[in-house]
Amino acid sequence: MTLESPDGDLQLQFHLSENGVPSYELSLDGSPVLQPSLLGLDCAETNLHDGFALTQVSDARTVTDDYTLIHGKQLQMHYQAQERVVELTNLDDVKLEIVFRLSDDGLAFRYRLPGSSEERWHIEQEQTGFTFPQDTRAWIQPMPVAQAGWSHTQPSYEEHYQQGVTLDTLQPFLQEQEQRAAEANDMVNVYPFQGWVFPALFEVGDNWVLLSETSVDGHYCASHLVQDAAGQTLRIGFPQEPERVQNGPVKPESALPWEMPWRLVVVSDGLGGIVESALGTDLAEPARYSAEDWMQPGHAAWSWALLKDDSIVYDVQKRFIDYAADMDWDYCLIDVYWDRNIGYDRIEELADYAAKKDVGLILWYNSSGEWNTTPYTPKGKLIDPEQRREEFARLHEMGIRGVKIDFFPGDGQSVMQYYSDLMTDAAQYELLVNFHGTTFPRGWHRTYPNLMTMESVRGFEFMTFAQFDADKGPEHMATVPFTRNVFDPMDFTPMGLSGIPNIEMRDRKDFELALSVLYYSGIQHFAETDRGMAEQPEFIRDLLRDLPKTWDETRFIDGFPGEYAVLARRSGDTWYIAGINAKDKPAKVSYAHARFLPRGKGEVYWADEDAHFQHDMTSLPKRMPAKGGFVAVVKAE
Template sequence: MIKQIPAVLALAVHSAFAAPLQSPDRHISVELRITPQKTLEYAIQRDGQPVILPSRLGLQLAGADLANKLKLTASSAVKPIAEDYELATGKKRRISYRANEQVYTVRNAKGQAMDVAFRVSNDGVALRYLVRAPGRLRFLSEATSYRFDKAAKAWLQPMSVAQTGWMNTNPSYEEHYQREIAVGTRAPTAAGWVFPALFKTGDTWVALTEANMDGSWHASRLLADSTGGEYRLGTPMAPEVFTGGALLAESSGQLTSPWRVIALGSLAAVSESTLGTDLAAPAIAFDKAKVVPGHASWSWALLKDDATVFEVQKTFIDYAADMRWDYTLVDADWDRKIGYDKMRELAAYAASKGIGLLAWYNSSGAWNKTEYSPKGKLLTHAQRAAEFDRLAKMGVKGVKIDFFAGDGQSMIAYYTAILQDAADAGLLVNFHGATLPRGWARTYPNLMSAEAVRGLEYTTFTQEDQDAVVRHAAMLPFARNLFDPMDFTPMVFGDIPKIHRATRNGFELAESVLFLSGIQHFAETPEGMAGVPAYVKSFLQTLPRSWDEVRFVAGYPGRHAVIARKSGEAWYLAGINADDTDLKLDLDLGFLAGREGQLITDGAGEREFMQAAFGGGRQQLTIKAHGGFVAVFK
């Protein structure tokens, strides 16, 4: 290892190397160097073992090549980072982020400068770029890469091609993951792979994503070609913009990239990591009294378009009240099938039952062919301010906004503008047909959830998607739902029209704990809920709306997951088995030693439950094929 170079000397010696930057616990280290080819590289080790092999850094801007012919001219003193924040929609409520930060300055042959900031915490590494220069700074490309050993494996979701799919609504992060593939496998489409991207190299798991998207930068993805196990950052496709807006990052005087996040460690460490929000910007001002996570009834999941009428929605409000839930979501075309005046009446009726009403909106202008309405009412600040004010005065508590165009800079700016304008009106937000939130739940406390997943609705369309859902669901806690809230819209106990359900009821019930969403929209109808045992209904009536702590217990991406979540003094344990055979687990529940709980799991039939006592400590448990369980320790 290279000895530490004092910052005052680093300015003078123009060394090709920077001293390693280590995590507070000294298990993770990052080394930076200028190669003989005068490019900038970094490498990451964990306990002395390579995790990220030497990989590229740098930017190409219009008129400034900051990826080639570089020299390292300065490094700052190591700065301890300490941030404490609260999160209403994540795996933990109170979060303490501790890291060591160092900023390195490089210059190209023209003397143009770029700062590269690194932060190393006990659960990973983050880096970002900062360029300051007079005039307009226009992004062209990024050299950032992540190179893995050839023996590493990957769990990756393909990015869909822009302007494909139903009514040209892609991309919306709604593909199935390719599981445990060889690194270097080419993506099936030219669009590449989405974040989060999961890898295993040696005994270390790695999750790649990005955070701190403020609307000034486009969202990135991994390029399709990863020859040699080197994954490079790519940009959105040309159509992924707000009409007439910019595709790539551009600003005056200063250009700051999002944080490139590399969570790493054991599977437990990565599963419990909060890096995706740790690196996001602190929260904007929003009335804490209105940050109300909860559970919602929702007719569209199983009943589709015809159910968006006044009487059915009133029934679903009654259903939510009976379940002691918090919200009812009224979906697409409510403005035509119910109307604003009757929605005001519905909101008042819901309020009388202690239920908040949520209203669907179509985000789109000209970027797809969707016709669902309300459409075209949120395209400008003036329109949003007027519409959101109208909703707030009607008593509506939040909006679900659908059908975005992708990841271009102007579209990311559209997302953040919606979140800010909704916050100003006191409204909660759920994005659908949307990008990955990338930490927005911290910055915008009114963001309750986002889809960005091939959710339950797909399993109601085709048997093929239904059959695939067990493996897909077992991926989500380790990838899509790792850092950001996810509106999968889980849980069906009864029948799905024209579909044979692939999951047992215990699997469906476990999703209510495993999947994290600020507002969890449950797909089951009043009729389906009427068929479950009283103890299952009671479990769902008293299920916490948010969580204080998380414990990874057992799992393997795409096969099974067992996770414990704490609310107050109660622990909720949940697990699913995606395999086609029963799974016998030896669970270490030492953190629950001496406590007695109640287990709800699958009975003999696919649609049956059973209940039993269940203790802490070392426990053996069998989860049926495509089954699951929950256990409550109060």
């Protein structure tokens, strides 16, 4: 079976071996990007990985979808693909369907078990693989074992990326880390890894590939990548046993019919095709409910990033509400221990005060399970569905606008159901949602429109914890635009313009400023404090006051993962261009891919060698200084 993308550039081939083993391969303009790669499932009830007969292949059909997001890197979306469905039948006469879709930007495929059964079927593991050509390089993040890290809070997608490594180095890296962890005997700071997280980026010859998944809910676990031996193949891996909520399932189980997640292979001959792809939302389940009448994307003040636990007191939070109001930001996030240090009654006072200033309050919660030993409260209020709804109803009556829920147990199927329940219940009480200490979103902001953002990144806070993270910060921050933030909102909590206490930041102020535009989040929580912001020139404060709440379009201009990144985001007829340079030397910026920008000059913001912000109506920068950046605002004439 063969299938081509609408533009004819991508070609898929499906094979069934003499032993009935399914596989596929993928090429771009005749150049292989995935070599023959296995398909199939290890099912407890029947064999779904070999011994198949090919019983039916559908004709190719065109699939289209037009949809609107409330927030995203683009709001009005159009998807078009060619689809074929392969039906396989095993020796037990059980049918397995594999749905393939090829769009101009990549491949999506999923498994379906048709039929009808009230008994639950169980998937022990997948054979699904991705076999790359030799010399493929990866930008890929390791995934900690379950229950590792501070207060047993891993995995939470908060590691540094391996930068441009060949695939034969991945398994030795994991083995070396396992040895280091055994010698350290310290599962808090040095721990082994179980595999590699999505999204993962690969350079395949002259082409680029991004692997990810979407449409994951309580019917399946979230998955990651594993490597059985050093080589060119990565396959789907499942969560570990502790990654569950209460006694719920870890690995996938379901009655029939059963439709499983979409696996995504974004393919492009340049990084622009990766950064601009929308497959993560194109294949996500459409919105389950409406939220546009009461939810609002925007920006938020947040004291905890730089001032930590001691700032969660009434007077400081009132000050930060004033800060948000002065900056024309929509929200103020009140973090851990608000229930102890401020209390419900005085929080309601703050909510009333904030409402008069058109600022909404977001309150922090512990995800509440026995899976973590964190001391932070409120804790224990969200696990029980009835108690959770009572808590959300109380918040709604208090005038609270959203919740930030932290410290989840991992990627098991029951955890996916917990996420779904939290978002759905929050929507009933008109509450926005932000998840921290978490998996990555997998297109959820389309399916659950009150989901504003999720962490799942080694964000700004880590640079406040240790000099090591500040040292690696520029490289890391120049990697996530090509990986974590491609499809989904990312709560990096950027922008420290006045520095970090007791930490030497390795990037310049204009690099930090650029992150306010470069990163996409439904609510952008800014790390800078009120007093630090007061030190900035008025023209910088005005720029940050006027930042759009949403983006109509996002385009790639220039960059390379871990080195530099320049993106343009449009709101109405105004383009915001942001660039960062993580290198130790200046980076040239090419605008060869920026013919969409209005001609002429723009308002450009940067910092001089004395770390003083400057701005001028001038042409777009053609170079960025070492560890520097810029923001430019260009309006159509």
